[in-house]
Amino acid sequence: GAGVSQSPSNKVTEKGKDVELRCDPISGHTALYWYRQSLGQGLEFLIYFQGNSAPDKSGLPSDRFSAERTGGSVSTLTIQRTQQEDSAVYLCASSLQGALYGYTFGSGTRLTVV
């Protein structure tokens, strides 16, 4: 597509429920990144996919968080048993291999856990 697409744009969920966030990267971009931005904070790296390599999961905050990328394209970030501290904006970005010119970000999913 023309840009990085994320859905849903907003999600309100009850504490303890599972949520899935979706990211559709720019066609041809081999790298895909998930970041989290809490209110008034910077960007916290979560997970990174590059081509067919094993993902870099070093930023995932707990084992309640997981992500997959199917067919080298669409990615889903899953948060199980959501907690209030999971409330944040989840940003997805994609890039060409090597990311020489940086990333293109999606518009994010605002997650609110009540």
Place this chain on the structure above:
Amino acid sequence: ELKVEQNPLFLSMQEGKNYTIYCNYSTTSDRLYWYRQDPGKSLESLFVLLSNGAVKQEGRLMASLDTKARLSTLHITAAVHDLSATYFCAVDVNSGNTPLVFGKGTRLSVIA
């Protein structure tokens, strides 16, 4: 562990004034990126700096990179209200093989 520090974190400036935002980082890198984020919006790429001494300009914004000092600056000239936003720098230390590390952002407010 790479640390990226921006200062100031908050900046309120009058229209027409000049100011500089600083981005320091703790390890060797020759790739640095500046992004802009408007409230409730995503990040938009502003500048890509890929070598020591690189300087890029767009309108009232100019970014530079000093890799020896591990410092990038974002200079604002004759600020206007439309520049009000949060500005992030991000550093690449592994030629695109590891994720960018972002600073906490500088929230700029330009007032009349």
